Amino acid sequence: MTGRPASLPSFSQLPLNKDDPPYSAWGLYGKDDQLGFLNRQTDEIVAEAAKEIKTGVRVSMNWPLDAQSKVPFFGSPRIVNDDIWTFNTQSSSQSWGEKGIVGRGVLLDFHRWRLAHNIQAEIFQTNSIPLKYLKATAEYQGTDIKFGDILIIRVGYMPTFNKLSTDELIAFAKQTPPGLIGVERSEEMLEWIWENFSAVAGDHPAFESYPPPKDWSMHEVLLSGWGCPIGELFNLERLAEVCDNQKKWSFFVTSEVCNVPGGVASPPNILAIF
Template sequence: MTGTGRTRRWVRRPAQSNWGDFGEDDQLGRLNLITPESVLRAIREVRTGQSFCLSLPLNLPGGNVLNPRRHPPRLSPTVRDGRPVFNLPIGDAALGQTDVLCDDAVLIHTQYSTQWDAFSHVGHLFDVDGTGHPQAVYYNGFRAGTDLIGPNDAGGRAAGAHRLGIETFAEKAIQSRGVLLDLQAMAGSQRVRIGYDAFMRALEACGTQLQSGDILCLYTGFADLVMDMGGTPDPALRDALCAVLDGRDERLRHWIADSGIAALCADNYGVEDIPVGGPHACGARLPLHELCLFKQGIPLGELWYFRDLQSALKEQGRSTFLLTAPALRLPGAVGSPVTPVATI
């Protein structure tokens, strides 16, 4: 039984998952590994007091070359008494009232630019009841139509992630030690699938032993290209440039599951290699997304910007830093823009 008295949401859990290990109603997954001790360890990484913004401008990459469903933010003034509130004098100038006001609103695709993926972003069909009938479920057995409500679900409840929403990340106030792996040094700007062996070489080169609760960050140079393209991305960017993890490498998946990292972030579009159109092998189209978001509760960060941080860390001969990266506290959302800050 759950803490609310309901029958447990699942009888079977997926192989290589940690469902229930942090509690039957847990919504934080491996973020639970970020303890006060983890935060104190991260704070001890601050030596020079330099801080770095790890977000792209949120209107980049530009257009919708990377994903046709996602578009740049649209800013517009709010309206007051039928007038757009931008450079708007308010009050009576004849009485010496001098205020001029700007006030705006934004329509934003939450996963267009630098982002966190919530666990509600990717679910899978899985036989949680052991009846032979797979159902659409998400991390820790939360269910489509019950815990995550779509606009066409019956019942009259508001659409959104009633469980596993991005607000859980915000409430956690994500802050821990970041460890930066330089995959760009290995691959340059070439599209290279990084499997277990290459990944281990990069990890050894970074000179840091990962600890429970660390946030692993992958520098490939992809976001550098996005920034340099200035809002007009080359169509080759998504599928032909910079390193990606090989999500189909079983040894790499096992390492991630056993690593103790609390989150995995990259400066590329999807962390792992994303198949281009057409059918794919049975099972998950994105095996690392399945492992991290669905099975293990490991948040994924995408399109982070590491160029300036990488340069500073390289100059100091280190790879670790204090990382602060809370999501928007936006109840029900399945992803969030984020402005991560690295302090060294």
């Protein structure tokens, strides 16, 4: 069965338990569940997603592990409990999951849309992308959203990052906290994610506008409240090019993350297949 399950609670019913944190869905898949939103990637939904494969063209979304080797923005573990193995998982593409993340991916190329519509967006400033802009991007592309999709947003971080001089990178890395573009922090955005997706990702360091206010952040809701994987620093330049050439912004996605017991981040090892 594909499509939104009739048994899925509405966003307005959250939290599921009155004493739990705001918007949380603890216990939705049982008290011992470890997959959260990845339960939405059912066998039927993954099989349907495989129908996206038409040409066999494959595109990696992995940023090189040494991409920030000169001036890493997150050079050492922070109080948010980042993982470091022999490299810092915050210094390249990141994702999370246990059984792998597999399904239909949709690229919302916000960067392409905003340039076409003369919309200004500063990448290295606290700047929120409204939900209406993301919906407009999907409409502009002719992209339909299906339940269980993997949402991937291109804000144009990579080309902007690559234009920065070493001095500019050093100055930015010294900002505490740094300002970064991301999706708006709102109930409307949360409801849109709740009603449609199984995972979210983007090409920027923080999926949501950063820094978040002190009262709440989307990371808290998505990760701990819902178990929704967040992918960050995905290299989407080649993917955007292929999507534009094919005029098709949906594709099959496979992400086999590293099996690190107790880990909080991993290189995504992610591939789009058209």
